[in-house]
Amino acid sequence: xxxxxxxxxxxxxxxxxxxxxxxxxxxxxxxxxxxxxxxxxxxxxxxxxxxxxxxxxxxxxxxxxxxxxxxxxxxxxxxxxxxxxxxxxxxxxxxxxxxxxxxxxxxxxxxxxxxxxxxxxxxxxxxxxxxxxxxxxxxxxxxxxxxxxxxxxxxxxxxxxxxxxxxxxxxxxxxxxxxxxxxxxxxxxxxxxxxxxxxxxxxxxxxxxxxxxxxxxxxxxxxxxxxxxxxxxxxxxxxxxxxxxxxxxxxxxxxxxxxxxxxxxxxxxxxxxxxxxxxxxxxxxxxxxxxxxxxxxxxxxxxxxxxxxxxxxxxxxxxxxxxxxxxxxxxxxxxxxxxxxxxxxxxxxxxxxxxxxxxxxxxxxxxxxxxxxxxxxxxxxxxxxxxxxxxxxxxxxxxxxxxxxxxxxxxxxxxxxx
Numbered sequence: 487x488x489x490x491x492x493x494x495x496x497x498x499x500x501x502x503x504x505x506x507x508x509x510x511x512x513x514x515x516x517x518x519x520x521x522x523x524x525x526x527x528x529x530x531x532x533x534x535x536x537x538x539x540x541x542x543x544x545x546x547x548x549x550x551x552x553x554x555x556x557x558x559x560x561x562x563x564x565x566x567x568x569x570x571x572x573x574x575x576x577x578x579x580x581x582x583x584x585x586x587x588x589x590x591x592x593x594x595x596x597x598x599x600x601x602x603x604x605x606x607x608x609x610x611x612x613x614x615x616x617x618x619x620x621x622x623x624x625x626x627x628x629x630x631x632x633x634x635x636x637x638x639x640x641x642x643x644x645x646x647x648x649x650x651x652x653x654x655x656x657x658x659x660x661x662x663x664x665x666x667x668x669x670x671x672x673x674x675x676x677x678x679x680x681x682x683x684x685x686x687x688x689x690x691x692x693x694x695x696x697x698x699x700x701x702x703x704x705x706x707x708x709x710x711x712x713x714x715x716x717x718x719x720x721x722x723x724x725x726x727x728x729x730x731x732x733x734x735x736x737x738x739x740x741x742x743x744x745x746x747x748x749x750x751x752x753x754x755x756x757x758x759x760x761x762x763x764x765x766x767x768x769x770x771x772x773x774x775x776x777x778x779x780x781x782x783x784x785x786x787x788x789x790x791x792x793x794x795x796x797x798x799x800x801x802x803x804x805x806x807x808x809x810x811x812x813x814x815x816x817x818x819x820x821x822x823x824x825x826x827x828x829x830x831x832x833x834x835x836x837x838x839x840x841x842x843x844x845x846x847x848x849x850x851x852x853x854x855x856x857x858x859x860x861x862x863x864x865x866x867x868x869x870x871x872x873x874x875x876x877x878x879x880x881x882x883x884x885x886x887x888x889x890x891x892x893x894x895x896x897x898x899x900x901x902x903x904x
Contacts, residue, residue, distance in 0.1 A: 492558030495519045496886050499550055511879055516542070517886030518562050522609065525565055529613035534858045535865060538874050538883045540569040544584065545878075555591070560599065561609045564591045568614040573865045573875075575618075575625045577744040585618060621865070629749045634721035636661040636746055638686070641694075641707035643669040645728040650678055653736055656743040657685035662720070665728075666694040666707030697818050704793055705817035705837035712802060712810045719799045722746060724758070726794050733759040733792040738872035742796055745866065753863065754801040755848040757790035760872050763842065764788060765853055770827035774839040777826055778813055778847070788853045789845045801848040813840065813847075 497516050503509035516539070527533030543551075543566035554563045571584035592611075595603060603611045636658045640647075642665050650663070663686040665673050672691050678684035694710050696702045708725050730739065739758050745751035765788035775783040816826065816836040827835040846852055857863060858870045866875070877883070 493518050493561070494557075494559070496889060497553075499546070501547055501550070511881070514542075514880055515886040515888075517889075518559065520886060521562055521566075525569070525610050525614070529610040529617060532861050534870075535868050536569070537573065537858075537865070537869055538871075538877070538880070539885060540566040540573070541874055541877065542566075542880055542883070542885060544570045558599075560591055560595060561603055561611075564588050564603065565609055565611060565614055567591065568611070568618055572614075572618045572621045575621050576750050576864050576866045577741055577748060577875075579748075625750050628752055631749050633659065633749060634746060634751070637711075637715075637720040637723045638663045639708060639711045639723055639725050640665045640728050641704040641726075642667055642671075642673055642728040644671060647673055647675060647728060649729075649731065650675065651684065653731070654685070654739075655736075656740050656747055658743065658747045660687045662686060662688045663690070664711060665689075665691045666710060667691060668694060668696065668702075668707065670695060697820055700818075701837070702817045703837045705840050706814065708793075709810055709814040709817065713807065713814060716803075716807050716810075719802060721799055722751065722796055723799075723802070724796045726758075727792075730758070730794055733761060734794055735760055735872035737876045738869065741866050741869075741875065745864070750864075753796075753867065754798045755845060755850050756796050756863075756867065757845065758794045758796060759790045759792050761791045762788065762856070763791045766842070768839075770835055771839050771842055773826045774816065774836055775843060775846075777816060778809060778843070783852075785852055787842045787846070789842060789850070791841070793841045793844055795844060795848075797848045804849055805847060809847075816840075 495518060497518060498514070499516060500510070500513040502512070521536055521539045521543075524534070524536035524539065528535045543554075543563055551563060554560055565588075567584050567588035571581045571588060574581040574584060592600070592603060602608050638657075638661060640663070647665075663675065663678060665675060667673065670693075672693070675689050675691060676682060678686050679689050680687055692710075694707050696706060704725070704727060711723070711725075712719070724742075727733070730736075738760070742751065742756070742758065765786040767783065767786050771787065772783050775781075814820075817840060827839065840847075845854060854860065856870075858868050860868060869875075871883075874883075
């Protein structure tokens with residue numbers, strides 16, 4: 487069929503936000519052929535999901551979406567809408583709009599185009615629909631559960647907490663905020679209570695100074711919360727720094743909160759941060775691991791960095807409380823660093839070592855896969871950057887390889903003879 491040749495491998499797209507030259511920031515090269523293969527890899531072999539590419543296509547200006555249809559290349563647009571519909575099932579209420587558009591586009595195809603979409607194996611449309619339907623069923627089941635209880639645990643030392651009111655969105659109803667004060671001050675956060683117009687049902691500020699001269703950083707606050715609330719832990723606890731944006735995109739944190747709010751969140755442990763540690767092993771890490779778990783560290787560790795994460799009650803309580811008591815003694819100055827790590831620093835070497843072991847403590851692999859490669863995660867959490875769902879400008883995302891360009895004229899293959 488001639489329509490099989492209507493999709494160009496790469497398509498150049500550019501537009502302006504308005505009539506000013508400064509707004510002409512959109513100039514992209516999109517690879518249809520790479521998107522096609524990435525869809526195959528995801529749907530047929532469980533590979534990385536092409537999240538950025540699919541969202542990009544569904545957010546194209548209408549004229550460019552019509553170009554795909556008018557040029558006889560509707561399949562990438564249809565698959566993008568099916569993909570994003572599944573993505574949004576977990577975190578938004580508008581997934582039905584996306585799948586409806588996909589079905590309408592598919593219904594308007596000619597016979598040859600329909601055959602290419604549904605029967606030829608050229609595009610993984612049937613696998614995409616099957617995946618969407620399975621996710622729809624799963625999300626429907628999860629959303630029938632009672633709303634989870636949620637605690638926000640924040641370790642604070644004089645940092646600006648205005649982000650709690652200005653930047654933090656989608657806080658689940660009934661959430662409780664607990665601020666552990668590390669530096670002798672008491673943060674004024676009572677305005678964040680629902681009764682004062684804030685998002686939190688309750689707000690607590692608890693002094694948690696370090697013992698002696700050793701800085702326990704976030705570790706003593708996190709562990710104090712676990713040990714003090716062992717019999718009343720929330721269904722999910724978010725452990726955060728008082729300046730979370732230093733290591734995490736708020737958009738990714740908001741994705742987690744949206745899923746919690748929608749009752750679809752079902753991940754036992756997940757880092758919220760973006761940067762990833764280099765895989766490593768040190769004598770200090772090995773020593774802390776031995777003290778905590780009573781066994782040698784079996785290999786390298788390489789988690790997401792910097793100790794901000796969400797953990798379920800089940801993940802926390804899968805370890806005995808005594809282990810958390812032991813960890814707290816390691817990081818709060820009760821046990822001198824020289825006793826385990828053989829190093830003397832103002833910051834607890836034990837806490838820094840624990841930064842590489844929190845994920846192990848809560849049941850994850852020692853060297854877990856990158857988010858985009860983690861097949862156990864729901865689709866919205868398999869993002870590469872963390873901010874894809876909120877992107878409005880795509881220059882930072884590689885939508886196509888930098889191939890040599892040969893501009894070709896559009897041909898009507900149905901009129902060609904040979």
